[in-house]
Amino acid sequence: MPDTSPIEVRGLVKRYGDLVAVDQVDLTVEAGDVFGYLGPNGAGKTTSLRMMLGLIRPSAGTVRLFGRDPQLSVKALEGVAGFVEAPSFYPYLSGRENLRLFAALDGGEAAARIEESLATVGLADRAKDRVGGYSHGMRQRLGIAAALLREPRLLMLDEPATGLDPGGMRDMRDLIRQLSASGMTVLLSSHLLAEVEELCNRVAIVRSGRVAYQGSLAELRAQAGESYRLRSPDEERARAVAGAQPGIADVTAEDGGTRFAARDEEAVGALSLALTEAGVPILELARRHATLEDLFFSLTEGDTVVETRRASADGGDPTAPAPVEAA
Amino acid sequence: MNPGVLTIYRWELRKLRAQKRTYLGLGAAAIVPIIFVVALVTQGGQPNDVAFGRYLHDTGLAVPLVLLLFGSVWMFPLITALVAGDIVAAEDRHDTLKTILTRSVERQQVFAGKALATFTYAVLVIAITGAVALVAGILASGFNSIVSLSGTRVSATEGLGLVGLSLFFYLVPILAIASIGLLLSTVFRNSAAAIVGTLMFSLLVQLIGILPGLGALHPYLLSTQFSAWQGFLRSPIDWTPVIRALWVCALYAAPALFVAILVFLRRDVAGD
Ligand SMILES: Nc1ncnc2c1ncn2[C@@H]1O[C@H](COP(=O)(O)OP(=O)(O)OP(=O)(O)O)[C@@H](O)[C@H]1O
Numbered sequence: 211m212p213d214t215s216p217i218e219v220r221g222l223v224k225r226y227g228d229l230v231a232v233d234q235v236d237l238t239v240e241a242g243d244v245f246g247y248l249g250p251n252g253a254g255k256t257t258s259l260r261m262m263l264g265l266i267r268p269s270a271g272t273v274r275l276f277g278r279d280p281q282l283s284v285k286a287l288e289g290v291a292g293f294v295e296a297p298s299f300y301p302y303l304s305g306r307e308n309l310r311l312f313a314a315l316d317g318g319e320a321a322a323r324i325e326e327s328l329a330t331v332g333l334a335d336r337a338k339d340r341v342g343g344y345s346h347g348m349r350q351r352l353g354i355a356a357a358l359l360r361e362p363r364l365l366m367l368d369e370p371a372t373g374l375d376p377g378g379m380r381d382m383r384d385l386i387r388q389l390s391a392s393g394m395t396v397l398l399s400s401h402l403l404a405e406v407e408e409l410c411n412r413v414a415i416v417r418s419g420r421v422a423y424q425g426s427l428a429e430l431r432a433q434a435g436e437s438y439r440l441r442s443p444d445e446e447r448a449r450a451v452a453g454a455q456p457g458i459a460d461v462t463a464e465d466g467g468t469r470f471a472a473r474d475e476e477a478v479g480a481l482s483l484a485l486t487e488a489g490v491p492i493l494e495l496a497r498r499h500a501t502l503e504d505l506f507f508s509l510t511e512g513d514t515v516v517e518t519r520r521a522s523a524d525g526g527d528p529t530a531p532a533p534v535e536a537a
Numbered sequence: 538m539n540p541g542v543l544t545i546y547r548w549e550l551r552k553l554r555a556q557k558r559t560y561l562g563l564g565a566a567a568i569v570p571i572i573f574v575v576a577l578v579t580q581g582g583q584p585n586d587v588a589f590g591r592y593l594h595d596t597g598l599a600v601p602l603v604l605l606l607f608g609s610v611w612m613f614p615l616i617t618a619l620v621a622g623d624i625v626a627a628e629d630r631h632d633t634l635k636t637i638l639t640r641s642v643e644r645q646q647v648f649a650g651k652a653l654a655t656f657t658y659a660v661l662v663i664a665i666t667g668a669v670a671l672v673a674g675i676l677a678s679g680f681n682s683i684v685s686l687s688g689t690r691v692s693a694t695e696g697l698g699l700v701g702l703s704l705f706f707y708l709v710p711i712l713a714i715a716s717i718g719l720l721l722s723t724v725f726r727n728s729a730a731a732i733v734g735t736l737m738f739s740l741l742v743q744l745i746g747i748l749p750g751l752g753a754l755h756p757y758l759l760s761t762q763f764s765a766w767q768g769f770l771r772s773p774i775d776w777t778p779v780i781r782a783l784w785v786c787a788l789y790a791a792p793a794l795f796v797a798i799l800v801f802l803r804r805d806v807a808g809d
């Protein structure tokens with residue numbers, strides 16, 4: 211059933227006066243995804259998540275969680291848990307008391323999961339202390355514990371690793387991996403490409419409220435204009451052969467070698483045979499990733515990689531807007 | 538089964554029990570009558586211009602009644618506003634609305650639970666002041682008969698019943714003040730502003746009451762309803778101010794609560 215995807219967002223807009231914080235966002239998160247919602251500061255990640263959780267009203271557009279609208283009733287959050295920005299608690303209550311309160315507001319069996327959740331996030335021994343005295347990392351972990359009380363099928367986390375020490379980040383990522391392996395769908399907002407690369411199978415990259423890219427990471431790499439590097443003692447002839455080869459394009463000289471783009475791997479294989487036939491020795495033939503980092507910056511700070519490259523190649527205007535809309 | 542208003546109400550009470558301001562309010566409600574009685578005993582004088590003021594040395598039953606009149610100026614509105622003005626704004630202060638509103642409770646349930654907890658606190662305030670004032674008053678001036686406002690003498694036991702009834706009826710304007718506190722707490726999202734605002738409202742209404750030329754408004758001011766209980770201390774009971782207090786207070790409370798709920802239901806929870 212297509213309308214029961216964990217998250218389906220259509221045409222979502224949030225305006226604050228003149229500022230468009232979220233601008234026509236379409237998003238589909240399928241069951242089992244670990245979906246990265248990636249963007250720089252102020253891109254509108256938190257604002258989108260708030261709308262998805264029914265905390266703020268969209269200026270336009272719709273959100274469906276498992277087919278239900280969180281604007282209408284909190285019933286749409288059944289099987290959904292998460293937090294936006296830093297998780298918040300009653301500072302004058304202990305960690306355990308806070309969880310008891312949340313479990314009471316969850317109803318059902320939530321209260322029975324308190325100790326288990328505390329143990330999962332490694333807070334069992336500090337649970338009796340007032341949250342007012344917790345460190346940032348402890349609050350972050352308590353936030354996860356609070357989400358786990360709901361035994362969610364969909365977990366929405368807004369930069370959960372922000373402000374954690376390296377060990378805490380590793381624990382957080384391990385936990386997300388573990389939860390995902392147990393069948394949970396996860397929406398994870400992040401600034402960090404590396405984090406998303408490590409954890410997510412699908413990603414949406416947002417910039418100033420707009421989705422600049424949405425799809426699998428593999429497709430993203432491909433879209434980055436994956437290129438190949440060829441090195442031969444006879445560069446001239448190698449380039450000539452490559453230029454004549456079907457499925458091979460953008461053959462250019464680069465320092466000590468040749469760079470080209472290929473339609474697919476078969477085309478590269480065919481090229482290697484053609485070179486051998488033509489008697490051109492191959493010293494090196496390898497795939498080069500445009501680093502995702504470059505791609506990320508170009509998607510979030512201006513043009514796409516493709517546009518940037520074209521601009522640097524022909525000296526065009528690098529500030530020209532890039533109408534990239536991938537689905 | 539999803540939790541309901543009762544669950545939220547219980548937890549709101551628990552949250553109140555864990556906060557200092559609750560004890561500040563309840564403590565004031567207990568200490569003021571004690572200070573009052575101690576001053577009465579040590580100073581010897583009495584306020585003759587206040588209803589029942591001149592009986593303070595004759596019977597302890599007069600003490601809670603004088604306190605009700607004295608406390609209506611700002612003490613009870615302040616003590617009430619201390620919690621009413623904070624109970625919604627505190628969620629903004631701790632940014633916890635986003636936490637509880639992403640559990641399994643609807644916004645209107647959260648608001649209802651908070652309103653009920655606020656009213657419970659207000660009831661407790663009046664009950665504590667009344668009980669402490671009675672005990673301290675009876676210890677100081679004895680459990681004696683009291684002269685009603687119509688000049689007839691009422692036996693001590695009957696007087697006690699009338700004092701209890703008056704305390705109970707005093708809740709009517711107090712709950713109206715609490716509703717206004719809830720409204721300001723919801724709208725301002727700031728505890729101090731809501732508390733000061735509620736107190737200012739209460740004082741402004743009294744100011745209107747003493748302005749010359751606005752005498753016609755007098756029966757419909759919220760401040761006037763704080764003395765409606767005096768109807769019980771006439772013989773026979775004068776129901777006119779009592780009945781009027783019921784609907785006038787409802788006219789203050791109902792729109793305040795209605796607007797507060799609307800704002801609470803529609804507001805963005807965006808931590809600003
Ligand atoms: N309540 C609000 N009132 C006015 N503007 C807001 C509000 N909330 C967010 N914004 C604006 O909307 C834009 C997006 O903010 P948002 O918090 O969603 O970004 P973000 O992607 O979560 O950023 P960060 O990575 O820094 O957390 C920002 O320009 C912000 O100033």
Ligand SMILES: [Mg+2]
Pocket residue numbers: 255256257295368
């Ligand atoms: Mg954010």
